Amino acid sequence: MSDTIIELEGLKLSLPSAAGLVNILRGIDLKVARGGTAGLVGPSGSGKSTLLMVLAGLERPSEGRVKVAGEDLTRLGEDGLARFRRDHIGxxxxxxxLVPTMTALENVAVPLEFAGRPDAFARAETELRAVGLGHRLSHYPGQLSGGEQQRVALARAVIGDPEILLADEPTGNLDQTTGEGIIELMFALHERKGTTLVLITHDEKLAARCGQVIRLRDGLVEQAEAGAA
Structure with a gap:
């Protein structure tokens, strides 16, 4: 098995706008190690969220090669991309x-229910307890704090034991203390499950905790360096 789980070559993505074609990603070459952690940093508009969407198979590149978890995403149709996300990505x-009419337990169980897993609710309860929400199983999102809702979202993201966890500013809507708690949970889940973690953040200290720090600017990798991990 390769020790590289993400490999991008000449990745470009352009989208139409009222002002004409906008070049969002302009030629990215990048590798991320299997089981590692990578922090994506850069100013707003640098292409961080778009890059994450490409890695998840939610945006198709205009040019280039996108190999993630052994799959060449440019060769997959919509059904293939949906299966890829189900099997490999959180x-x-x-x-x-979160679905407002579903309890925390139901929200977390959804991915495994769609996959036809008979243990969906048992697994959902296990993951909710792992993020400290064993006492909130039957609560609806409207009855939960922002931090609790993000923990439900995190439990849902990892219930299928994905090889890669993608996080786009996961603490952006939370206060500092609550956000720090979510980050600690994410790194703990990374350690426990061996999941590759790719994290978008504006926090330089948080990015430096990752094994790799990737700096984007104007749709290009400005610098890729080792973090403190």
Whole structure:
């Protein structure tokens, strides 16, 4: 098995706008080690979130090669990309994206229910207890604090034991103390499950905790360096 889980070559992505074609990613070459941690930093508009969407198979590149978890995403159709996400990827966004009419337990169980897993609810309870929400299983998102909702979202992202966890500013809607708690949970889950963690952040100290720090500017990798990990 390769020790590289993400490999990008000449990655470009352009999207139409009212002002014409916008070049968001302009030729990215990048490798991320299997089981490692990578912090993506850069100013707003540098392409960080778009890059994460490409890694998740939610955006198609205009040019280049995108190999993630052994799959060449440019060769997959929509059904193939959906299976790829189900089998390999967990995603945590700044906004929690929980279903308001479902309990915490139901929200977390959804991915395994769609996969036809009979143990969906048992696994969901295990993951919620792992993030400290064993006492909130039957609560709805509207009954939970922001930090609790993000922990539910994190439990949902990792319930399928993804090889890669992608996190896009996961503490952006949280206060500092609550956000720090979410980050500690993410690194603990990375350690416990051996998941590769790719994290977008504006926090330089947080990025430096990662084994690799990737700096984007104007749709290009300005610098890729080792972090403190």
């Amino acid at each position: 995603i945590v966004f700044q906004s929690f994206h």
